[in-house]
Amino acid sequence: MIADPHTARRDHYADFFGDLPRTGYGVVVGNCQAESVRLVLDTDDLPLLRVPPVYELDAADTARLHEVLAGASALIAQPVKDDYHGLPLGTRQLAASLPPAGRAVTFPIVRFTGLYPFQAALHVPGTEEVPPIVAYHDVRTLAEAGGLPIRDTMGADAVRAEAADSIAELERREQQLDVGVSDLFAAPGFDLVRTVNHPGNAVILEIGGRILRALGRPGEATDPGRPLLDAVHAPREDWVIDAWGLDTAPQPMWRVNGDGVDPGEIREAHLEWYRRNPGFVRGALERLRPTFERWRR
Template sequence: MTDPQTARRAHYATFYGDLPAAGYGVVVGNCQAESVRLVLDSDELPLLRMPPVHELDAADAARLHEVLAGASVLIAQQVKADYHGLPLGTRQLAASLPPSGRAVTFPVVRFTGLYPFQAALHVPGTEEVPPIVAYHDVRTLAEAAGTPARSELSADAVRAEAADSLAELERREQSLDVSISDLFAEPRFELVRTVNHPGNEVILEIGDRVLRALGRPGTATDPGRPLLDVVHAPREPWVIDAWGLDAEPRTGWTLNALPLDPAEVREAHLEWYRQHPDFVRGALERLRPSIERWRR
């Protein structure tokens, strides 16, 4: 039986193994980065598959700088300097490119306008995630904290949540080479499967804009399958009404194409919150503006 570390190195063999002679690139970021890599990888620009940035250890960071020393392109989501105590900041990585290398940055896509009840967050000191789906429902969080919350928001509140989310995305884009916020001017479920899992339409557009920023011809290539497709959040009827969408409500989650009972998720998360009170306190603080919209 193959041990996990060996399996991981085999999965990312192009990153850990022998490097191409020249002309290759690297896409650095979270799970969205791998999807961008998939739509941009080509014979003209081979892109090495590598682990998401939050999984990298000290040896991986050293390897990444070694890889970048021979790369022609770095395509990166913004990463702060000394991320996880390692030299993984975007500028730190770009500094390892050869003089002829190009670096292009694109945003981490996060949009709550279609899922205003949902949060994806980490609280410092609590690295664990809740069971079943690694997302939080602010209504369940409020219940765990003993804070009454509405079951749904008004159309105005949904739009206010979307405006805040879009403003934050636009703010982050100001320092980047590629923006994508304009795609969310008219929200549709096809754009995002969860608050941070964009659909193919968004990933392909990011790919096209990255190529333009690099001054390269061509367009991103649809892989012929849905990307970031493992988890789909509920589609609440009141959200559909708020945006006037032609979409069917879906009250439960979908995981690996199978439906999940929302009551099962809720009970599992309530139990997890009971076991992690520090997380609940930290999450409520970080989500305060959103939580205020849900107060009765």
């Protein structure tokens, strides 16, 4: 008998919804990157409960999270604004539920566009759907949908400028956090990020080690022996490889759950999706206006 989705979800997060350890546990809160950080830090000395990603939490989940934090020794969190989704899920709000001896450490949401300059992970208010096949937008395809002429490739200087802007944004976001990662992207390579917002093991492990040091704990993060955030790999385009002088072969296909997917198939599927969602296209074009100005033909 197949369990209903509610039961399956509670089973998947059994440590969070079930009986808690008496002491000594922690939680990692954030987006999909947070679960990967939890995996490299979870030990017998600091067991870390698996928590649903913050964007999935409802009012009951949020109340449970505050209850869990009341007995936790550590909160490891990506930054979340106060009253996120109308719920007390802000990082400061969560940290306030820790016991007096509890420690809170913040680390950034990793997003780096220097290896995928035309890729965007976008949310437009009022549009909850995501495009088919991959939840990433190719700015070239968006421009086509909006009737805007932009380049198909960039020169090396433009690629490096895009990377510099991306690092500067990471640095800006890190200023109020306990752990930074922007320095890791000074010499870009595809081992660092699989898409603009899915870092590879090398980055996750370094984040984990820096969190341990911020907590004042010994040891290092532990590689789980498998690739993390591995479901989607974006194409590696030859002009990006040339811009960085990388010793790697181009990979023209997307890889989705282990299968190769032709970018042309994704382009056609996304163009159709844009035709059905003109409100998204209008919002995305407005949000990306500086990008289009910079890259237009």
